[in-house]
Amino acid sequence: MASEQHDAPQGRQEYLLELDDVQAGYGRAALVLRGLTVKVPPASVVCLVGPNGAGKSTVLKVASGMLTPRAGSVRVLGQDVTRNGPQDMLAAGLSHVLQGHSVFREMTVGENVMLGAYTVRDKQFIAERVDFVKSLFPVVGDRWDALAGALSGGQQKQVEFARSLMVDPKVVLLDEPSMGLDPKATATVFEQVVRMRDAGLAVLMVEQNARRALETADLGCVLDLGRVHISGPAHELLADPQLAELYLGGRPHNDSAKATHV
Numbered sequence: 001m002a003s004e005q006h007d008a009p010q011g012r013q014e015y016l017l018e019l020d021d022v023q024a025g026y027g028r029a030a031l032v033l034r035g036l037t038v039k040v041p042p043a044s045v046v047c048l049v050g051p052n053g054a055g056k057s058t059v060l061k062v063a064s065g066m067l068t069p070r071a072g073s074v075r076v077l078g079q080d081v082t083r084n085g086p087q088d089m090l091a092a093g094l095s096h097v098l099q100g101h102s103v104f105r106e107m108t109v110g111e112n113v114m115l116g117a118y119t120v121r122d123k124q125f126i127a128e129r130v131d132f133v134k135s136l137f138p139v140v141g142d143r144w145d146a147l148a149g150a151l152s153g154g155q156q157k158q159v160e161f162a163r164s165l166m167v168d169p170k171v172v173l174l175d176e177p178s179m180g181l182d183p184k185a186t187a188t189v190f191e192q193v194v195r196m197r198d199a200g201l202a203v204l205m206v207e208q209n210a211r212r213a214l215e216t217a218d219l220g221c222v223l224d225l226g227r228v229h230i231s232g233p234a235h236e237l238l239a240d241p242q243l244a245e246l247y248l249g250g251r252p253h254n255d256s257a258k259a260t261h262v
């Protein structure tokens with residue numbers, strides 16, 4: 001069971017992000033999420049896949065405080081944050097890398113990254129975070145003084161990742177990180193997602209590129225009609241013939257494993 005303490009040792013928490021039986025929608029319209037439960041352990045990548053309109057981005061909006069659920073709960077590092085707004089989520093330990101490209105092209109890479117620390121006053125802390133993101137994303141250190149607009153799309157996405165890590169979050173939400181990128185840049189971006197995971201972060205990722213994302217993720221959740229339809233280890237989802245047929249655009253090469261249909 002997760003601890004109630006935000007600052008409890010990370011190792012004691014089974015999940016860093018928990019959405020439990022969440023119901024959510026927009027205005028007076030019908031519910032989009034209809035009792036959705038997703039849990040993200042430390043040092044893991046959980047990927048949400050599913051058809052258009054299933055509610056994947058809505059899950060991230062609820063998790064990041066952009067949309068308040070009508071029922072259910074959201075916990076970050078064991079702390080109930082169900083009613084938090086986006087700024088409070090950052091303080092609770094969660095950051096959100098939005099869909100699309102958000103670097104300021106006329107600013108340097110370093111200036112873009114430092115925007116992620118604009119609320120922080122502790123210079124020592126900032127210096128340590130700069131060292132950390134430079135070690136995690138070498139291109140950020142190598143091109144620190146270059147204009148961000150001179151970087152490729154995949155490199156710019158890494159600048160966005162670095163900026164999101166400046167406040168030392170424990171949970172990172174990634175909304176379509178490969179959007180608009182060619183296959184080579186996509187591969188690089190997914191490699192960096194794995195590096196974030198290996199640094200201990202809990203990553204919840206939404207991707208259209210479902211097969212490629214599941215190859216990167218530890219766990220996968222297939223959403224349909226606002227609920228988790230199927231969940232399990234990502235490699236099992238990839239090998240599930242029924243899932244491949246329905247959601248991944250074709251049968252897998254190896255169909256020996258079976259995911260859990262819930």
Ligand SMILES: Nc1ncnc2c1ncn2[C@@H]1O[C@H](COP(=O)(O)OP(=O)(O)OP(=O)(O)O)[C@@H](O)[C@H]1O
Pocket residue numbers: 026029032050051052053054055056057058059
């Ligand atoms: N701001 C909004 N206002 C009203 N309805 C919305 C809003 N955003 C999303 N929706 C609706 O909520 C439903 C789920 O949308 P969502 O973007 O979460 O799905 P998705 O699984 O991420 O889809 P896609 O793969 O197409 O991005 C859709 O019917 C969509 O039209």
